[in-house]
Amino acid sequence: MDQNPTPSFPANAFRRQDETPDAAFYQSPRFVAHIDEGAIAAVTQLYREFFPKDGELLDLMSSWISHLPPEVPYRRVVGLGMNEAELKANPRLARFVVQDLNQNPTLPFADNEFDGAAICVSIDYLTQPVAVLRELARVLRPEAPLVITFSNRCFPSKAIAAWHALDDRGHLALVRQFLLAAGGWHGIELLDRSPNPRRSDPLFAVVGRVEKEASS
Numbered sequence: 001m002d003q004n005p006t007p008s009f010p011a012n013a014f015r016r017q018d019e020t021p022d023a024a025f026y027q028s029p030r031f032v033a034h035i036d037e038g039a040i041a042a043v044t045q046l047y048r049e050f051f052p053k054d055g056e057l058l059d060l061m062s063s064w065i066s067h068l069p070p071e072v073p074y075r076r077v078v079g080l081g082m083n084e085a086e087l088k089a090n091p092r093l094a095r096f097v098v099q100d101l102n103q104n105p106t107l108p109f110a111d112n113e114f115d116g117a118a119i120c121v122s123i124d125y126l127t128q129p130v131a132v133l134r135e136l137a138r139v140l141r142p143e144a145p146l147v148i149t150f151s152n153r154c155f156p157s158k159a160i161a162a163w164h165a166l167d168d169r170g171h172l173a174l175v176r177q178f179l180l181a182a183g184g185w186h187g188i189e190l191l192d193r194s195p196n197p198r199r200s201d202p203l204f205a206v207v208g209r210v211e212k213e214a215s216s
């Protein structure tokens with residue numbers, strides 16, 4: 001028997017209560033923090049640990065805050081999200097792209113363009129997460145880290161059905177399955193970085209590294 005089959009998902013795992021185009025939902029900017037201070041600090045600490053100083057980073061599903069460590073310089077941070085005003089207000093972004101990944105999961109970046117990528121409190125809104133993660137493996141350099149973080153809150157009408165069906169542990173396992181299905185990822189770690197579960201929003205992370213040959 002195959003011990004490591006490529007996971008597949010039933011189509012209705014990706015249905016959402018609100019299946020109207022995401023552009024309408026994200027039309028107005030939301031200058032809010034989607035997780036509390038403690039959880040944000042946990043995200044920032046992960047970035048400190050995984051993203052190389054002076055690297056080129058991609059903040060996917062970005063808004064007006066990227067949670068990057070303020071003391072660490074990066075050569076270039078590029079954001080992709082749905083709301084132009086939010087992205088324009090993000091002081092860490094050198095460049096941004098407005099793109100609906102549920103309509104077009106192809107990333108508008110070159111192969112091997114980035115040294116790291118982040119998806120913060122947003123993976124649950126992707127209806128084609130496997131296609132997006134496959135694209136991320138293409139645009140990241142060999143061994144570059146992808147840090148996917150999430151808490152226990154969401155916009156319920158826009159989160160996929162599979163997310164609603166699972167608890168925190170299930171979410172970690174699901175995101176790992178997305179990476180396995182995409183292929184091109186290794187060293188996948190499932191982390192609980194909740195600062196203090198009783199006082200702060202919990203914070204979970206799935207981290208993977210790109211597995212591919214360095215191009216000459």
Ligand SMILES: C[S@@+](CC[C@H](N)C(=O)[O-])C[C@H]1O[C@@H](n2cnc3c(N)ncnc32)[C@H](O)[C@@H]1O
Pocket residue numbers: 022026033034060061062063065080081082083099100101102103119120121122125
């Ligand atoms: C809960 S917010 C998180 C924003 C930011 N990552 C943060 O940590 O504050 C969800 C983000 O996902 C982005 N997003 C949602 N649906 C998307 C889609 N279909 N394509 C691209 N980005 C999307 C939105 O623009 C929004 O910025």
